Amino acid sequence: MTQPLKLLISNDDGIFAPGVRTLANTLAQVGHQVTVVCPDRERSATGHGLTIHQPIRANVVEGLYTPSVKAWSCSGTPADCVKLGLQAILSERPDFVLSGINQGANLGTDILYSGTVSAAMEGLIDGIPSIAVSLTSFQSQEFPTAAQFIQELLAKLVHHPLAEATLLNVNVPALPPEGVAGVKITRQGLRRYIEQFEQRLDPRGKSYYWLAGEAVEEIEQPDHAHVPAHILTDVQAIRDRYISITPLQYNLTDAQNVSPLEITVQLDPAHLS
Numbered sequence: 369m370t371q372p373l374k375l376l377i378s379n380d381d382g383i384f385a386p387g388v389r390t391l392a393n394t395l396a397q398v399g400h401q402v403t404v405v406c407p408d409r410e411r412s413a414t415g416h417g418l419t420i421h422q423p424i425r426a427n428v429v430e431g432l433y434t435p436s437v438k439a440w441s442c443s444g445t446p447a448d449c450v451k452l453g454l455q456a457i458l459s460e461r462p463d464f465v466l467s468g469i470n471q472g473a474n475l476g477t478d479i480l481y482s483g484t485v486s487a488a489m490e491g492l493i494d495g496i497p498s499i500a501v502s503l504t505s506f507q508s509q510e511f512p513t514a515a516q517f518i519q520e521l522l523a524k525l526v527h528h529p530l531a532e533a534t535l536l537n538v539n540v541p542a543l544p545p546e547g548v549a550g551v552k553i554t555r556q557g558l559r560r561y562i563e564q565f566e567q568r569l570d571p572r573g574k575s576y577y578w579l580a581g582e583a584v585e586e587i588e589q590p591d592h593a594h595v596p597a598h599i600l601t602d603v604q605a606i607r608d609r610y611i612s613i614t615p616l617q618y619n620l621t622d623a624q625n626v627s628p629l630e631i632t633v634q635l636d637p638a639h640l641s
Contacts, residue, residue: 373522374401376462376491378449379470380483383429383441387469387503390511393434394519395466403462404429404439405453408481411445412472416486418451419444424558426452446487453493464522465491466499469514472538475504475602476559479616482535485537488616492535497525500535504606505542512539513548517611535616539602541609549609555592556614560584593624 375395379388383406396402405426429439440457442449450465467487479485484500491498499521501513517540520559537556541548563581570576605612 371415371470371524371526371556372401373463374458374460375403375464376450376458376468377402377406377466378446378453379406379468380411380414380446380487381438381471382407384432385410385471386509387471387511387514388442389433389535391466391469391501391515391518392437392439394479394512395522396434398409398519400522402437403453403458404433404437405442405449405457406417406440406568407449408441408443411483411524413481414483414486415481416447416489417445419448423623424448424452426457446483447490448489451585453487454496456502462496464525465496465498466501466518466563467499468503468538469511469518469540470500470502472502472506473504473606474500474502474537475539475606475612476557478559479537481557485535485616488535488537492533492616493618495533497530500536501538501539501540502530504539510542510544513545516536517551521613530573535618536604537612537614537616539606539612539614541606541611543609547609548611551614552600552610554602554604554605554612554614555595555599556616557559557589557603559603560587563585577613590595 377392405591421513425443427441429441433439442452452558463546467484470484474482474485488498488500501514501518561583565577566580567575602612602614
């Protein structure tokens with residue numbers, strides 16, 4: 369085991385979700401100091417939303433986790449939970465912020481909507497190394513595989529820290545350890561959905577819409593301007609039964625188009641008067 373770490377854990381599936389309980393209990397049982405702050409209900413696909421027009425309520429949760437885990441239920445979004453944990457609940461800065469284990473993949477463009485990734489991103493914004501972890505199935509309960517991997521990954525990051533804090537987006541196949549092909553460092557891929565808005569009627573006869581759809585499995589993965597082509601995308605790695613680790617950042621500047629845009633626009637301040 370590595371040295372005991374101070375860990376803040378959140379998610380978007382809610383405080384009662386089996387994924388976060390497996391992760392928190394696994395890490396606490398090997399001696400890490402674990403604090404959990406999670407939404408009081410499922411808040412999937414909330415992105416990086418914050419609660420600013422109503423109060424945020426938080427309550428201690430007892431009897432749900434291993435006794436050494438300090439757990440809180442929060443009325444806010446995943447990003448709210450991490451902000452609250454860092455600024456109001458914890459007395460010391462954590463060594464890592466973790467988010468998950470999410471029930472379902474967060475691959476490719478999923479990360480733009482993901483509350484799981486956004487919770488971890490909130491840690492990175494505060495300069496804390498962060499990890500988002502997802503199990504790539506909505507049905508499987510194979511959370512121990514992912515929890516054990518995160519335990520091992522934390523030990524490696526302690527002994528070989530990265531030069532700068534980053535967010536690692538980890539996706540784990542829904543398989544027992546012996547079924548996993550290995551680990552790949554990946555780049556963000558492309559994931560598309562066939563989306564449908566199903567129109568329904570409520571008991572009063574008024575119409576409403578329910579968003580449904582499914583992922584398109586076979587889609588060509590794009591090249592990346594700054595990452596070699598031999599680095600698989602997260603989508604490809606999961607398809608081949610590998611654990612995918614993608615380093616992410618919150619700076620969305622399109623560096624490739626800064627110079628071309630300067631040439632195209634060529635703004636003269638006089639034109640603005």
